[in-house]
Amino acid sequence: MTTPRNNPRSDTPFLVGDRVKGTSYVPPGPHRREAPETFEGVVVQVGSGYAGVDAEHAFLWVKLKDHTERQALVADTELVEE
Template sequence: MATPRFRVGDRVRGTTYVPPDLRRQERPEPFEGVVVQIGSGYDKVDAGRAYLWTRLADHTERQSLVEETELVVREGQS
């Protein structure tokens, strides 16, 4: 079994995901934070794309695509 690219608690950075229907109101933005959820949590929703939820320092959360996110620090490492 392959090791997952990210784990809850990892520090990551990337660009927020904005769904196509919201791109007139929102723009993708860079972020850095801690992974709080991997995947949507709903069966088959992530079939086409893998999502990641990250909590920022201001305690808000951002959604990103796994492929557009990079690991900064693995949980438990400094």
């Protein structure tokens, strides 16, 4: 589902400020009441910031219109055409 673009940073398909849509990520464990949901918003963080942490599952955080944030896997996210 990832839609890369011609990007000055080839190591990530998204940059902070990109408008994206996708499905939120709910980690396994004590979050049983949460369920994945579709979203659309603006990327506010890509990855965890810690080397090696996102090696298996690359994450990003997206701010929605209501000013809440969702975590998503890069693979479950795509750019919104403006």
